[in-house]
Amino acid sequence: MIPGDVVTLLLETSLALTPDQLLELKAMYGLDRPVFSQFVGWWASVLQGNLGVSFRTGLPVLGQILYTLPVTLELTLLAFIFSIAAGLAAGTVCAIKQNSKLDIGIRVFNVLGLSIPAFWLGIILILCLVYAGIYKVGYVSITADPIKNLMVMTPAAIVLGIDLTSLISRMNRASLLDVLRQDYIRTARAKGLPERLVLLKHALKNSLIPVVTLAGNEFGRLLGGAIIVEEVFSIPGVGRLLLRATYDRDYPLIQGIILVTAVSFVLLNLLVDLLYTYLDPRIRY
Amino acid sequence: MTVLGFLRDRASQSIRLIGHNKVALTGTIIIVGILLMILLADVIAPYDPEKQFTRLVPPCSEYLLGTDRLGRDVTSRLIYGGRASLMVAVVSVTIAMAVGVPIGLISGYFGKTLDNVLMRIMDVIFSLPALLLAITIVAILGPGLLNAAVAVGVSYVPRFARITRGPVMSVKERPYVEAARAIGASSRRIVFKYVLPNASSPIIIQTTLALSSAILAEAAISYLGLGVQPPTPSWGSMLNEAKLYLFIAPWLSISPGIAIVFTVLGLNLLGDGLRDVFDPRLRRRL
Numbered sequence: 001m002i003p004g005d006v007v008t009l010l011l012e013t014s015l016a017l018t019p020d021q022l023l024e025l026k027a028m029y030g031l032d033r034p035v036f037s038q039f040v041g042w043w044a045s046v047l048q049g050n051l052g053v054s055f056r057t058g059l060p061v062l063g064q065i066l067y068t069l070p071v072t073l074e075l076t077l078l079a080f081i082f083s084i085a086a087g088l089a090a091g092t093v094c095a096i097k098q099n100s101k102l103d104i105g106i107r108v109f110n111v112l113g114l115s116i117p118a119f120w121l122g123i124i125l126i127l128c129l130v131y132a133g134i135y136k137v138g139y140v141s142i143t144a145d146p147i148k149n150l151m152v153m154t155p156a157a158i159v160l161g162i163d164l165t166s167l168i169s170r171m172n173r174a175s176l177l178d179v180l181r182q183d184y185i186r187t188a189r190a191k192g193l194p195e196r197l198v199l200l201k202h203a204l205k206n207s208l209i210p211v212v213t214l215a216g217n218e219f220g221r222l223l224g225g226a227i228i229v230e231e232v233f234s235i236p237g238v239g240r241l242l243l244r245a246t247y248d249r250d251y252p253l254i255q256g257i258i259l260v261t262a263v264s265f266v267l268l269n270l271l272v273d274l275l276y277t278y279l280d281p282r283i284r285y
Numbered sequence: 286m287t288v289l290g291f292l293r294d295r296a297s298q299s300i301r302l303i304g305h306n307k308v309a310l311t312g313t314i315i316i317v318g319i320l321l322m323i324l325l326a327d328v329i330a331p332y333d334p335e336k337q338f339t340r341l342v343p344p345c346s347e348y349l350l351g352t353d354r355l356g357r358d359v360t361s362r363l364i365y366g367g368r369a370s371l372m373v374a375v376v377s378v379t380i381a382m383a384v385g386v387p388i389g390l391i392s393g394y395f396g397k398t399l400d401n402v403l404m405r406i407m408d409v410i411f412s413l414p415a416l417l418l419a420i421t422i423v424a425i426l427g428p429g430l431l432n433a434a435v436a437v438g439v440s441y442v443p444r445f446a447r448i449t450r451g452p453v454m455s456v457k458e459r460p461y462v463e464a465a466r467a468i469g470a471s472s473r474r475i476v477f478k479y480v481l482p483n484a485s486s487p488i489i490i491q492t493t494l495a496l497s498s499a500i501l502a503e504a505a506i507s508y509l510g511l512g513v514q515p516p517t518p519s520w521g522s523m524l525n526e527a528k529l530y531l532f533i534a535p536w537l538s539i540s541p542g543i544a545i546v547f548t549v550l551g552l553n554l555l556g557d558g559l560r561d562v563f564d565p566r567l568r569r570r571l
Contacts, residue, residue, distance in 0.1 A: 111557070115497070115550040117504050120524065120542035127535055224414030228505050242417075243509060246424040258421055262412050 042255060051259070052252035054245075061256035064241060069260070072237035074142065075230065076222045078157035079164070084215060086161075087168025091211075092204070094169070095176035106169065113166030118225050122159040122232040129155060139235050156233040160225050164218050171214050176207040209280050216272025220265050302562040309558020315551030323367040330361040335516055341534045351536045353526065359537065362518040363544055369519035370545070373434045373512070374499040378492060380438030381445050386488060388442070389449025393484075394457055394476055404450070407443040415440040419502055423511045430519075433512035437502045441495050448491045452484035459483075486563035490556055497552035504545050520545050 026032045030041065045052060051061035090110075094103045129135030135155065140148040179185065180203055188198045227239030234240075238257060245253035303309040322329065331349070332338075337356040344351040350359035388407070392400040410418065415437075422436035456462065457480055465475050506512040507521025508528075515522060520541040527537035 111550065111553055112546075115546050115553055117501050117542065117545055117549075119505060119508055120538075120545065123524070123531065123538050124542065127531060127538070130532070220414040224416035227416060227420065228509065231509065242420065246420060246511070249424070254421065254424060258413065258417070261414070261417060265414070266412055 042252070046259065051256040054253045055250045056245075056248045056253070061252050064253065065238060065256055065260050068236060068238045068241045071139075071141075071235060072223075072226050072230070072239060075153060075157055075160065075235060075237060076219070076226055078153055079161035079222050079226075080215075080219065082157055083161035083164035083168055087165045088172055088211070090165070090169040091172025092176060092199075094173040095180065096199070098177065103173075107173075110166040110170050113162045116162065118159050118162060119228045119232045121162060122156065122229055125155050125159060126232070137234060139233070152233060152235065156229050156235060159232075160222060160229045163225075164215070164221060167218060168211060168215060172207065172211050175210045176203060179203050179207040182206075205279065209276065212272060212275055212279060216269060216275070219268050219272075223261055223265065303558060306558045306562055308554050309562060312551045312554030312556070312558055315547060316555060319367060319371075319548050319551065322364055323371060326364045326368065330364045332358040332361045334358070334361045334365040334518055341530070343534070344536055350540045351534070353523075353537055354530055354534070359523075359540060362523060363520070363540055366518035366520050366523055366541065367544065367548075369430060369513045369517055370500055370503055370521065371548075373430060373437065373503040373519070374496050376431070376434035377437035377441065377499045377502075378495045380435065381441035381495060382488075382492065384438075385442040385445025386449050388446040390453055390476055390481065392446065393450035393453030394472070394480060396454070400450075403446070407446050410440070411443040413440075415498075416502060416505060419506060420509070420511065423506060428511045428514060430513045430517070433503060433506050436506070437499050440502075441499065444495060445488070445491060448487050449484065452487055453480055456480050456483045490559050490563060493552050493556035493559060497549045497556065500545060500549050500552070 023032065030038055033041075042052065049062075051065070053059065054061055054064060057064075090106050094106050097103050126135065126137070130137070135151065139152050142149040142153075185198060185202055188202045189195075193202075226237060227242060229235075230237045230239040231243055238261070242254065242257045244250075245257065303313060335357060338348070338352055338358065340352060340354060340356040342348050342352040342356075344359075348358050348360065350363060352358055353362070388403050392403040413421075418440040419433075419436040422439060423432055426432040426435065462475060462479050465479055470478075503512055503519065504521035504524065507519050508524045510522075510525050513519035513522045515526065523541040524538060527534070527541070530537055
């Protein structure tokens with residue numbers, strides 16, 4: 001851990017200490033022990049449900065994460081819902097009207113969506129919204145004022161979800177085009193089913209399988225992206241907590257956040273695998 | 286045919302095919318343009334990127350994209366900034382390839398326990414979002430251009446391992462590999478002479494796509510102040526410096542973003558185009 005530790009950092013900012021006091025302080029945080037022993041000690045306490053105490057604030061790590069987690073969950077969930085709704089709609093329109101002007105327009109939009117850095121889009125969006133007078137910088141908790149909360153969260157969620165939207169729209173277009181060529185679609189049409197029913201009941205349900213895989217795998221993209229989008233929109237979520245911890249070299253806090261994120265990521269992938277069996281009953285575990 | 290010879294043949298063949306593919310051609314033109322811009326930076330940049338003039342001048346004929354908070358010409362910084370941004374991207378993708386491709390080769394070719402062990406290690410790295418992992422690595426190594434490249438590189442290793450392993454597993458069952466084994470070729474010879482060349486298309490496609498996401502990652506990390514450090518310009522660090530002046534000098538936040546979008550767009554178009562060229566089955570799909 002090269003760039004200094006929290007003790008030296010604290011010293012730069014607060015009062016001067018004698019070398020003896022310095023050692024004492026390091027011993028208090030356990031920074032004088034070998035890295036390996038620190039690591040084993042950390043795991044031992046994690047298994048007992050204790051993620052340790054933040055170097056910087058002295059507050060329990062778990063409490064700080066649990067306090068900020070709902071904010072990030074709200075953001076990523078909003079972004080996820082937006083991506084799925086917009087991506088599915090756009091992809092379906094593309095597949096039905098293949099090679100029309102609308103199709104080409106959406107595809108150009110998709111490539112752009114994958115090329116724009118989310119945080120930059122956020123900066124530009126804030127700039128536009130503030131000039132238009134419909135955005136006020138500053139986060140309000142959803143329990144305090146749901147409408148003000150959504151005024152901040154909605155643009156943030158759209159920005160966060162923009163690349164996933166493009167991915168889903170692309171994938172849905174490709175897989176729906178594939179499905180629409182299958183024999184059972186011709187059969188459904190031949191027996192006189194209305195087109196709407198053919199599309200919704202026969203085509204979309206089958207074309208959704210690769211889309212679900214993609215959406216599940218890319219949910220991590222949202223968790224990663226949330227770090228930077230939260231920073232741009234000043235939303236006090238886990239991402240911002242991680243950034244503060246990184247700047248402060250608050251190792252217990254960093255470790256705790258990484259652990260919680262990785263675990264939620266793995267659980268999410270499990271959920272996606274379970275969702276398959278519903279969409280495609282041929283798959284069994 | 287060796288890997289290099291194969292790549293040479295493949296390259297001339299690809300160039301011909303890319304010429305016929307509008308998407309790939311557009312991407313190539315954008316990328317070549319940007320490469321020329323940063324290679325000829327000394328010639329085309331109007332000023333020294335660190336020379337100071339009047340502060341916060343909006344875009345005008347003298348300073349095409351304005352000047353920043355220290356009075357440096359944004360146009361020149363943008364041109365030189367491309368160097369740092371692309372360097373981080375190239376170094377990180379090189380690291381990811383140098384580690385990931387051999388892992389994929391070994392895993393796919395030898396299979397069994399080794400495959401299981403290597404792929405589970407990849408799964409562990411994959412179980413963290415790439416940006417989160419990169420930020421964590423930078424947090425450990427300390428901020429800086431090279432550390433950012435290492436961080437992004439490490440987080441992209443599993444991508445290359447996975448993309449290599451799949452085709453290797455199918456190619457190794459082909460009759461010509463069996464034939465090579467029958468005449469007594471060593472594993473090393475088979476892997477490098479027959480398996481790798483025939484499994485290379487997805488790796489080439491993945492390289493362009495990884496480059497584009499590495500540029501986005503560098504921008505994000507530098508924007509957070511953890512990547513390229515001042516006074517060296519990079520597109521991400523320029524956006525970081527512009528942060529506090531968003532409403533006073535919005536032009537500082539706009540031009541680096543557009544440079545990033547263009548470069549990433551070029552690489553994405555090239556990657557999509559290459560996929561069409563190498564894998565005609567997918568042509569109509571995307």
